[in-house]
Amino acid sequence: NAGVTQTPKFRILKIGQSMTLQCTQDMNHNYMYWYRQDPGMGLKLIYYSVGAGITDKGEVPNGYNVSRSTTEDFPLRLELAAPSQTSVYFCASSYSKTGAYEQYFGPGTRLTVT
Amino acid sequence: QKEVEQDPGPLSVPEGAIVSLNCTYSNSAFQYFMWYRQYSRKGPELLMYTYSSGNKEDGRFTAQVDKSSKYISLFIRDSQPSDSATYLCAMSSYNTDKLIFGTGTRLQVFP
Numbered sequence: 001n002a003g004v005t006q007t008p009k010f011r012i013l014k015i016g017q018s019m020t021l022q023c024t025q026d027m028n029h030n031y032m033y034w035y036r037q038d039p040g041m042g043l044k045l046i047y048y049s050v051g052a053g054i055t056d057k058g059e060v061p062n063g064y065n066v067s068r069s070t071t072e073d074f075p076l077r078l079e080l081a082a083p084s085q086t087s088v089y090f091c092a093s094s095y096s097k098t099g100a101y102e103q104y105f106g107p108g109t110r111l112t113v114t
Numbered sequence: 115q116k117e118v119e120q121d122p123g124p125l126s127v128p129e130g131a132i133v134s135l136n137c138t139y140s141n142s143a144f145q146y147f148m149w150y151r152q153y154s155r156k157g158p159e160l161l162m163y164t165y166s167s168g169n170k171e172d173g174r175f176t177a178q179v180d181k182s183s184k185y186i187s188l189f190i191r192d193s194q195p196s197d198s199a200t201y202l203c204a205m206s207s208y209n210t211d212k213l214i215f216g217t218g219t220r221l222q223v224f225p
Contacts, residue, residue: 004157031211040122042202042217043158050211058212090157097211100146105157 001026004106006091012112013081021076021109023091031094032074033103034058034066036087043090049074081113117141120203120216129225133190137203137216140184144205144214147179149188152200152218161201162188193223 007022025032030051035043045058049068063085065077074093078085088110092103120137127133135149145166150158162177164170164186170177176189186205190197203216 040217042120043215045212048211056211092157102148102160102163103213105159107157108155 003027004091004093004104006089006106006109008109009107010110012114013078015081015083015113017081018077018079019081019111021078021089021091021111023074023076023106024072025074025091025093025104026072027093027095027104028071029093029095029104030071031096031101032068033092033094034064034074034076035090035092036060037090037108038087046076046089078111083113085111086113087111115140118203118205118214118216121219122217124220124222126222126224127193129193129195129223131193131223133193133197133221133223135188135190135201135203135219135221137186137205138184139186139205139214141205141207141214142181142184143207143209145208146206147177147186148204148213149175149177150202150204150215152202154199158202190221193221195223195225198222 004025033048034046047066049055091106094101094103147164149162151161152158167181174191178187200218200220202218204213
């Protein structure tokens, strides 16, 4: 199993550009999550999904969109990139309700918006 | 008040030391308590998991939960340079789909 994979590893965007961060898991997990991690700020939940076709907002959803058309994939879309979106983005998945089941994290995408 | 508070460190200790990492929380509904370890430029990985109160031991690592004080701890015995990482506490309640993370404590163990 590859686990949770994320692409790209690094990206530099200009202000106002858009991009999609890809996330795929091969563990047949129902739950998937997107976090951002800023220095000294821990992990902040952006969006999550409890199954294909179901998504919900987390703590910091503004400026982002997600979709979940398959169990395996959970892409994160940035529209009109802003410098405040400079961060490291992690995708994670778990078998079922978080807390009761371990979250597995991808290696992260480092995004710089200039 | 933040739901989860964690001392950011950094914490620098010599090899062989006992390390204590701590988190406090305000939500009495939390029942699931975890410690994740994150090496530099990597994703977090689960290190210890505890349900409700009590202690759990795994090799050199011991996790403690004191629900009456809303306080959790991770102890590392005989610390090694390979333990150098950021340690994030995380917790959740039964009726939620989300984990709440602490800000992380950066630990460095020097030879």
